[in-house]
Amino acid sequence: MSLLCYNKGCGQRFDPDKNTDDGCTYHPGVPVFHDALKGCTKGRHCNEKPVEPVKPEVKVTVERRPLEDLKPKFDEYVIQAPKPLESVQRPSADEPMVRLQQRVSPSLRQALEKLRLAENNQSGVKEEENEEIKIGTACKNGGCDKTFAGSDHDQEACCHHPGVPIFHEGMKYWSCCRRKTSDFDSFLSQEGCTKGQHLWKRNDAGKKVVPCRFDWHQTAGQVMMSIYAKNAVPELCSVEANSTTLNIRIIFEGEKEFSQQISLWGVIDVSKSLINMMATKTEIAMKKAEPMMWARLDLPPPTPQTTNQNKDSAVENGVAADA
Numbered sequence: 001m002s003l004l005c006y007n008k009g010c011g012q013r014f015d016p017d018k019n020t021d022d023g024c025t026y027h028p029g030v031p032v033f034h035d036a037l038k039g040c041t042k043g044r045h046c047n048e049k050p051v052e053p054v055k056p057e058v059k060v061t062v063e064r065r066p067l068e069d070l071k072p073k074f075d076e077y078v079i080q081a082p083k084p085l086e087s088v089q090r091p092s093a094d095e096p097m098v099r100l101q102q103r104v105s106p107s108l109r110q111a112l113e114k115l116r117l118a119e120n121n122q123s124g125v126k127e128e129e130n131e132e133i134k135i136g137t138a139c140k141n142g143g144c145d146k147t148f149a150g151s152d153h154d155q156e157a158c159c160h161h162p163g164v165p166i167f168h169e170g171m172k173y174w175s176c177c178r179r180k181t182s183d184f185d186s187f188l189s190q191e192g193c194t195k196g197q198h199l200w201k202r203n204d205a206g207k208k209v210v211p212c213r214f215d216w217h218q219t220a221g222q223v224m225m226s227i228y229a230k231n232a233v234p235e236l237c238s239v240e241a242n243s244t245t246l247n248i249r250i251i252f253e254g255e256k257e258f259s260q261q262i263s264l265w266g267v268i269d270v271s272k273s274l275i276n277m278m279a280t281k282t283e284i285a286m287k288k289a290e291p292m293m294w295a296r297l298d299l300p301p302p303t304p305q306t307t308n309q310n311k312d313s314a315v316e317n318g319v320a321a322d323a
Contacts, residue, residue: 095242159192
């Protein structure tokens with residue numbers, strides 16, 4: 001049976017019966033990371049582990065100081081989370097209306113001056129409008145593509161959109177039904193959401209009330225509404241508002257009028273809101289009363305809900321009728 005030699009630098013197995021005096025080559029001294037080198041002394045193999053040298057005792061003479069002395073010396077700053085903002089209670093819609101301040105751009109003033117010069121050069125005599133509706137006259141209701149084919153077909157129902165077109169963030173839809181689409185042809189081909197009578201001719205006295213495309217976007221502190229009415233007349237236009245309601249009346253391109261009343265989704269600061277009138281559009285800059293994002297421009301009307309009290313009264317009436 002072979003045994004393992006524990007002499008430093010050897011590590012071989014040997015037969016005790018054949019263990020000679022010069023059979024082991026090893027290091028008798030203390031190892032100094034040179035065990036891989038060949039031994040410097042010859043002798044007999046040894047199957048006993050050498051005694052480990054005693055490690056010298058290390059004395060630490062460090063004074064123990066209080067924990068407060070070990071802490072770094074600097075000014076401590078306590079960081080607190082900001083207090084939550086108190087939500088602004090929605091004011092009443094019956095607050096008095098305030099007329100917003102107007103800012104007229106030089107481009108609009110130049111465009112209006114050119115229109116006045118062109119009107120002065122034209123003849124002041126205008127032909128009287130014919131009261132008779134011509135065959136092929138298109139219906140003036142939005143979303144209706146029917147044409148006048150005679151008085152016999154005048155009683156047909158008109159399927160149209162009573163609202164105004166809205167283009168917002170790439171989406172196109174009518175304000176009355178809000179069926180959104182990104183394709184312009186699909187928007188034009190949307191079937192009307194309301195049935196009524198065809199409008200072959202507008203009988204508005206004076207100004208012609210017409211729908212007008214508008215859009216809106218928002219920042220952290222403002223809501224911007226853009227009404228794409230060209231050459232609006234500042235003297236005849238007015239935008240009145242309170243904290244939750246907006247009344248718009250824009251006269252543009254001579255005799256066209258755009259009128260809209262909007263119940264706003266959020267609350268605005270009327271004193272810091274104004275109107276920017278340009279040649280191509282009119283912008284209404286509304287200052288938010290609280291820094292929050294609006295989900296939409298207008299506040300949808302509340303949906304009627306049947307209360308439990310109405311249900312209970314209906315059940316009681318039914319029981320009384322059975323009795």
